[in-house]
Amino acid sequence: MAGRIVVVTSGKGGVGKTTTVANLGTTLAKKKYNVVLIDTDIGLRNLDVVMGLENRIVYNLVDIIEGNCRKEQAMIRDRKLSNLCMIPAAQTREKNSITEEQMKALCVELSSEFDYVIIDCPAGIEQGFKNAIAGADTAVVVTTPEVSAIRDADRVIGLLEAALVKKINLIINRLNARMVKKGDMMSTEDIIALLSVPLLGVVPESEDVVVSTNRGVPLVHDRSSKAGAAFRSMAARLNGESIPLDGDSQGLFGRMKRFIWN
Amino acid sequence: MSSPALAPILIKADRAGFTLIPAPEAPFADVMEFMDHKLEESRDFFKNSQMVLDLTNRPMGSDEISALCDKLYQKATVRVVEIRLGEDLSFTVTGAQNKVRTAPEADRQSRDMIPVIVRNTCRSGVRVVSASDCVVLGDVNPGAEIIADGDVIIYGILRGVAHAGAAGDRSARIWALSFEPNQIRIADLVAVPPRGGKPVQRRFEIAEIRNSVIQVLSL
Numbered sequence: 001m002a003g004r005i006v007v008v009t010s011g012k013g014g015v016g017k018t019t020t021v022a023n024l025g026t027t028l029a030k031k032k033y034n035v036v037l038i039d040t041d042i043g044l045r046n047l048d049v050v051m052g053l054e055n056r057i058v059y060n061l062v063d064i065i066e067g068n069c070r071k072e073q074a075m076i077r078d079r080k081l082s083n084l085c086m087i088p089a090a091q092t093r094e095k096n097s098i099t100e101e102q103m104k105a106l107c108v109e110l111s112s113e114f115d116y117v118i119i120d121c122p123a124g125i126e127q128g129f130k131n132a133i134a135g136a137d138t139a140v141v142v143t144t145p146e147v148s149a150i151r152d153a154d155r156v157i158g159l160l161e162a163a164l165v166k167k168i169n170l171i172i173n174r175l176n177a178r179m180v181k182k183g184d185m186m187s188t189e190d191i192i193a194l195l196s197v198p199l200l201g202v203v204p205e206s207e208d209v210v211v212s213t214n215r216g217v218p219l220v221h222d223r224s225s226k227a228g229a230a231f232r233s234m235a236a237r238l239n240g241e242s243i244p245l246d247g248d249s250q251g252l253f254g255r256m257k258r259f260i261w262n
Numbered sequence: 263m264s265s266p267a268l269a270p271i272l273i274k275a276d277r278a279g280f281t282l283i284p285a286p287e288a289p290f291a292d293v294m295e296f297m298d299h300k301l302e303e304s305r306d307f308f309k310n311s312q313m314v315l316d317l318t319n320r321p322m323g324s325d326e327i328s329a330l331c332d333k334l335y336q337k338a339t340v341r342v343v344e345i346r347l348g349e350d351l352s353f354t355v356t357g358a359q360n361k362v363r364t365a366p367e368a369d370r371q372s373r374d375m376i377p378v379i380v381r382n383t384c385r386s387g388v389r390v391v392s393a394s395d396c397v398v399l400g401d402v403n404p405g406a407e408i409i410a411d412g413d414v415i416i417y418g419i420l421r422g423v424a425h426a427g428a429a430g431d432r433s434a435r436i437w438a439l440s441f442e443p444n445q446i447r448i449a450d451l452v453a454v455p456p457r458g459g460k461p462v463q464r465r466f467e468i469a470e471i472r473n474s475v476i477q478v479l480s481l
Contacts, residue, residue, distance in 0.1 A: 147404075151386050154403050158385035194403060194421070196383060 003034075003111040006118045006238070007136035007165075011152030013123030015144045016173040019209060019219070021120040022050045023228070024140075026218040027235035029084035033115040036075065037086045038107075040132040041122040042097065045089035052079065052216020053086060062090040065102045071109075080221070085114075095128035107135025125159060133160060138167040140200060140238070144174045145186045154195055169200040171234060176205045199245060201234035203227050270296050279343075280313045284320040294333065301337040314344045343375075377412070384408065384422065391428075404444060413437065419464070423447070432471050440464040441478055451476050 039047035059074035078084035121132035179185035206227040270288030334340040375394035386405025395412035406422035427434030453476035
């Protein structure tokens with residue numbers, strides 16, 4: 001059976017696409033699935049840094065497509081998980097050095113060997129975005145609770161629908177529960193009402209994310225982190241497991257309080 | 263381009279009028295050049311006719327569609343009355359109007375043409391232009407624009423921009439299940455919602471011009 005091809009996108013930059021790709025991929029690999037991550041942000045690659053694999057890069061995505069190497073040569077195996085691979089983007093090339101057809105062909109080829117092909121999409125909606133979504137059957141749209149990020153997510157969802165990507169899921173990143181309670185931040189409900197796509201999960205704002213990114217170890221390896229737990233349950237939902245959405249960001253106290261209030 | 267089989271755009275004639283079908287891979291410049299040639303050749307034949315533009319197999323950008331429509335109108339006063347679209351709607355449900363029309367003419371036209379109906383949520387970046395009324399069965403999100411020469415009717419929440427009576431008809435109205443817009447325009451007037459106003463309960467509302475001011479009224 002062919003694997004799933006998932007693109008992680010957002011429109012706006014800096015909302016956490018690369019972090020999401022690294023964590024979803026790592027979690028799925030921990031569940032014993034064969035996973036390959038593709039960084040399509042040619043010219044501005046950084047998935048390799050988040051995964052801590054920067055110093056192992058020899059070949060990259062453009063080399064595979066131009067036929068300078070076999071695709072196995074460009075795949076970098078993760079340090080901890082042998083069933084997790086990554087194809088880095090070229091740093092010295094430009095987004096238009098590959099085409100949508102080439103990218104689609106590569107994705108289809110990889111999906112016959114892997115259970116999950118997860119694509120890290122560049123910011124923006126130009127050629128790089130079109131390449132990234134070309135082969136995808138599922139899209140994960142990442143947004144933060146900011147008006148500008150939500151506006152861009154809305155635009156991207158429109159483009160995904162136009163490109164006939166049928167399954168579109170939403171991840172809300174960096175939600176600050178205290179600010180939502182004070183009314184200073186848009187709540188999950190408001191965002192879903194506006195974007196009207198199914199929610200995959202909510203990641204609470206956390207300092208752990210910065211630490212893990214800088215160390216080059218995906219957050220889901222850290223069992224004590226709340227944000228890591230959020231990524232773990234999102235990966236499970238992406239995999240089709242049914243895990244209730246509540247309690248991701250609220251903790252026991254919040255749940256108890258809600259129970260009393262109701 | 264000498265052989266008719268390789269024409270970049272096919273012109274079919276039937277009882278209802280003409281249908282234009284651009285070839286799937288034809289470059290836009292070729293389409294324009296070919297149409298130029300055709301219209302020059304048989305101007306009287308096409309004069310004042312109505313045409314349907316069939317884009318099911320060859321999507322066009324809004325700028326391309328409006329360039330083609332402008333050409334047809336200027337060369338032989340041909341009006342494009344319908345645009346058939348492929349599946350990727352949001353790239354193609356866009357402008358097709360002759361902006362040079364005068365207000366009274368537009369007024370007469372918008373009344374007797376069938377409305378444009380959009381059956382999904384209009385997300386940011388979508389621009390719907392209608393020469394008649396426009397009905398949206400869904401929300402209009404921030405960043406989307408609905409522009410109609412007639413009325414704009416939205417069965418959902420209006421959060422983006424709506425422009426009714428775009429060709430100058432001041433009697434046009436905007437109807438929506440709830441108004442939370444960035445901006446609304448009717449004919450030549452523009453209104454923005456009051457800043458920091460208390461959020462009101464969602465209810466069916468109508469915007470119209472009264473005493474040369476845009477007013478939003480609930481029933």
